[in-house]
Amino acid sequence: MSVCECDRNGCKEIVCDKYIMDHKYRLCWDCFHELEEQMKQWPAMMTRGEVAQKIIDFVHSEKTCRGNASEVVNTAETFKELTRDTWKY
Numbered sequence: 881m882s883v884c885e886c887d888r889n890g891c892k893e894i895v896c897d898k899y900i901m902d903h904k905y906r907l908c909w910d911c912f913h914e915l916e917e918q919m920k921q922w923p924a925m926m927t928r929g930e931v932a933q934k935i936i937d938f939v940h941s942e943k944t945c946r947g948n949a950s951e952v953v954n955t956a957e958t959f960k961e962l963t964r965d966t967w968k969y
């Protein structure tokens with residue numbers, strides 16, 4: 881296993897410069913930008929554990945294509961995200 885391979889599930893990009901989660905995972909810029917895009921959809925307030933879990937979930941999620949605005953998501957999971965903290969607003 882190459883020390884420089886992206887850890888995203890299904891991604892074969894070779895990278896050396898982007899480490900996340902205290903160097904636990906490596907991501908290529910493509911995947912990292914996708915992670916940043918997904919992050920915008922996450923609840924504004926979560927526990928550190930939840931944020932960490934979401935990052936781990938992303939790393940384990942299959943890479944589909946560049947940009948994921950139309951990505952098919954897990955309905956139950958996304959519903960939970962979208963309805964979280966409803967009472968605060």
Ligand SMILES: [Zn+2]
Pocket residue numbers: 886887888891892893907908909910911912
């Ligand atoms: Zn990647």
